[in-house]
Amino acid sequence: MNAEKTSHTVALPDAEALCVQLAELIRPQLQPETVLVGIHSGGAWVAQRLHTLLGLDREIGLIDVSFYRDDYGARGLHPRVQPSSIPFDVEGRRLILVDDVLYTGRTTRAAINELFDYGRPAMIQLAVLADRGRRQLPICADFCPWRVDLDPSSELVLSQDDNGGLQWSLDEHA
Numbered sequence: 001m002n003a004e005k006t007s008h009t010v011a012l013p014d015a016e017a018l019c020v021q022l023a024e025l026i027r028p029q030l031q032p033e034t035v036l037v038g039i040h041s042g043g044a045w046v047a048q049r050l051h052t053l054l055g056l057d058r059e060i061g062l063i064d065v066s067f068y069r070d071d072y073g074a075r076g077l078h079p080r081v082q083p084s085s086i087p088f089d090v091e092g093r094r095l096i097l098v099d100d101v102l103y104t105g106r107t108t109r110a111a112i113n114e115l116f117d118y119g120r121p122a123m124i125q126l127a128v129l130a131d132r133g134r135r136q137l138p139i140c141a142d143f144c145p146w147r148v149d150l151d152p153s154s155e156l157v158l159s160q161d162d163n164g165g166l167q168w169s170l171d172e173h174a
Contacts (some may be wrong), residue, residue, distance in 0.1 A: 013146055015158060015166035018129045019046060021145035023053035026096065026127060030054065034094045037061035039111050040082040042100030042158040045166055046129055050098060061086040061095075068110035084114065091119035100158040102128040102144070105137035130156055130168075 035058050038047025044062045051060050064082040097111055108126060115121060127143040132150050150156060155171040 010148065010150065010170065012168040012170065015129065015168050016049075018145045019049040019166065020053060022046070022127055022129060022143055023050050025143040025145060026050065027054060029125075031094050034096060035059075035061060035088055036096050036098055037063060037086070037111075037115065038098045039107060040064040041080075043098045043128075044082075045158065045160050046100055046127075047098040049166070050127070059087045061088065063111055063114050065107055065110035065114055068114045070106060070110070086115075086118050089119060090115060090121050092122050093119075094123045094125075095121045096125045096127050096143075098127045100129050101156050102126070102131045102139070102141050103134060103156075105135045105139035108139045109137055129158065132156055 034056075036047045036051055036056065038044035038060060040062060047060045047062070050056075061084075062082070063084040063086070066081045095115065097108065097115070099107060099111070102108065112124060115124065125142040126139070128141045129144075129146060131141050131144045131147045133147070134152065148156070150170075153173050155173060157169045157171055158166055159169060160166055
């Protein structure tokens with residue numbers, strides 16, 4: 001795992017290469033009944049990439065946690081809410097929840113709450129491309145190829161280009 005301290009600039013790694021590293025971290029612990037669930041939108045892209053890299057047969061689940069966030073009242077509804085799709089029985093299943101960035105832990109908490117509305121999984125593990133620390137909840141990633149310390153005014157953004165390639169950018173907020 002890479003650990004980088006940052007000041008004002010940070011070298012952003014190749015997001016596609018991180019997906020390959022993440023798949024290799026997950027592979028040894030995969031069970032036949034394990035299913036991926038991606039969090040819209042960055043986590044959904046990563047879950048789709050992992051599905052291919054790991055050669056999984058089962059369809060992935062996709063969730064949008066907009067209505068499950070504890071800051072919904074303060075933030076309002078995300079302008080691009082996506083429908084959640086869980087095309088399998090969650091009850092008793094091993095799940096790997098996939099997101100692009102782990103930061104405060106609030107998105108992960110919201111995703112777990114939503115998953116429990118579908119049933120009680122046997123296990124939920126968390127896979128992320130980047131962990132930027134500064135948690136507000138006791139949540140940690142089981143699988144993560146890149147840990148980076150960014151200023152709280154910085155936002156690490158995963159985007160998808162016209163060809164489906166993933167890349168990082170850094171947005172600075174005042």
